Amino acid sequence: MQTYKRLLGATTLGLILAAGLAAPAFAQKLDNKTGPSTLTTNAAGDIDFGDDSSEWANDGECDDPRFSGTGSAAELVDADIRKDATDCRAAFAAGTVTLVEAGSTPADITIASPIDAIDFGDDSSEWANDGECDDPRFKGEGSAEELLDADIRKDATDCKAAYEAGTVSLADDNSNANATTTDTPATGTDTPATAAEIDFGDDSSEWANDGECDDPRFSGTGSAVELLDADIRKDATDCKTAYDAGTVTFNGDTAGSSATKVDISEIDFGDDTSEWAKDEECDDPRFSGTGAASEMLDDDIGHDATDCKAAYAAGTVSFDPDGTAATSASPASTEFDYGSDTSKWANDGECDDPRFVGEGTNKKQLYEDQMADATDCKALEAAGKVQIRQVYQPSYAAGAPYDSSEIEFGDNTSSYANDDQCDDPRFEGPGAAITLLDSDLEHDADDCKTAFEAGLIVLREDDGI
Known part of the structure; x- marks a missing residue:
């Protein structure tokens, strides 16, 4: 299994600025601090209510933790700051909530982080200097629409400029660390899971103690890219560490389990x-x-x-003992399978399937969108604006075996060698691992040689032999 080798080193930042703060006190709070900040007052016209992007927006309760009162939800998380505008504006107008007064919460200093305290990193991202902040540690209108963990601290110029302009802020990852909700059958209400209530299991997974949570009951930036039911409750140390750090959330004991774990015997x-x-x-x-x-x-x-x-x-x-075939098409078929329109970016006029190249493709193609943007990709291919990558053409594998004598495959010292997937980042194709690391260059020889000769991978265009 391939995973991103990263843990998001998030900084918990307060984004709330309480109302009613006297001018001298406000000046004191801003002392030695730079970067964006917003002063709000108790006048509704002066309050930035934000938008309705919270999961709990428009439910009749104000979920923004900057407010308190009978109109507020019982449980509030920082992730909902400025994300429940309609509910909070209505409650404020009705007098059932007021802005939290300064000092009434543990976070007395409630302005954005000083810019000189942020490690913006470098500009080594593929998307650096494109006018958008691609570092997923940031959020806001200045952020790119699609964010990848691989770009953490890799888009310094764009992100610093956006931060200075106030169009992005550091995402508050730890504030919602334990805010994942699970449904209580008896009441139907949502209650947060705490670490003490979660059965993390043991460390018997093959991928235990690798710095990433491999248990599919969890999700977030601290989770592995590929999750298997076989690892449920089998990566305790990694998952508890990530959960406590706020880089994963718990989705419930049945989450992620599409099939029952059965003993091989x-x-x-x-x-x-x-x-x-x-x-x-x-x-x-x-x-x-x-x-x-x-x-x-x-x-x-x-x-x-x-x-x-x-x-x-x-x-x-x-x-899954009740599993059935996903398709009745013959494996030997030479007809290309465009897939479905299940991508969140489907029908947006761009091809998001990474099996395609060309001017009609989105600049960031994610593995999760493979075979998931059929209508866009098929239409753009017909218009000559995208082409199917050679190795994904059904006819390519049919032409195997291919001669690999000119390629130096290296050795098998990769941690992922001999897993039946090619982990060498010089290659691409259906036989390649989802996540490829530079450290595995020329270190997965047997897997890559087998896949190349079978027509399941090819050398990337920008890599020589």
């Missing part, structure tokens, strides 16, 4: 009579995960035993 893997047996991919549609084939047939249920048993033992697939 209890699974009837069947035989190897599938046409696709022993091709190092699990073709049985009862299984899903990175070790499973992209196209499945019901006819292969119980007929790819060797591959599926190996993948299950390695934790690259999970088992």
Whole structure:
């Protein structure tokens, strides 16, 4: 399993500026501080209520923690500051909430962080100096629409300029560390989970203690990119550390579990009579995960035993006894599968599927959007504005085996060597790992050689042999 090797070193920042603060006191609070700040008063016209982007907006309660009163929600988190405008404006007008007075909360200093205290990093991001802040530690109208952890501290000029202009602020990651809610069946109300209430489990995952939370019950910047049901309650140290740091939130005990974990001895893997047996991919549609084939047939249920048993033992697939094939198309089909329109960016006039290149593609193509922006990509391909990357053409794999004698693959010293995915960042294609690290350059020889010869990866255009 491939993961981003990062933990977001977030700084908890107060963004609230209380009303009714006398001028001398306000001046004292601003002493030795620079960067954006906003003074609000108890006059409704002077209050920046923000927008309605909170998850709890328009529910009849004011969820912005800058306010208090009978019209406020019982539980308030900093993430909702200026994010529940309609509710809070109505409650303020009705007199059921007022702005919190200075000093009534633990965070007496409630202005933005001094700019000289922020490590903006460098400009090594691919998107540096494009006029948008691409560092996901920041939020605001000056931020790029899509943010990647890989750009943390990598867009210094843009982010510093936006911060100075007041169009971004540092995201308050720790303020909502324990604010994930779980539904209480008895009442139907939302209550926050605390670390003491969560069964983190043990550290028996293959990926335990690697600095990332691999338990799919959690999500956030501290989570691994790929999550498997097999790792539920199996990465306790990493997940508790990330949870306490506020870089992951708990989504409930049933979250992320699409299939029941079954002991390998209890699974009837069947035989190897599938046409696709022993091709190092699990073709049985009862299984899903990175070790499973992209196209499945019901006819292969119980007929790819060797591959599926190996993948299950390695934790690259999970088992769903009621699983059925995702598609009835033949794996040997030469027709390109555009996928669906499940991407959040679908039907926006740009192709977000990373299998495509060309002027019609979005500048940031994410793995999660692969096969998820069909209408846009198909239309743009027909218009000649995008093209399918060669290695994703069904006909390319059909032309295997390919000669790899001219390529220096290196050795197998990568931590992810021999996992049936190519982790060398010089390659791309369906046989490559989702996340590629420079440290694995020429260090996953066997996986990459096998995938290259099978037509599952190619050298990137900007990498020589």
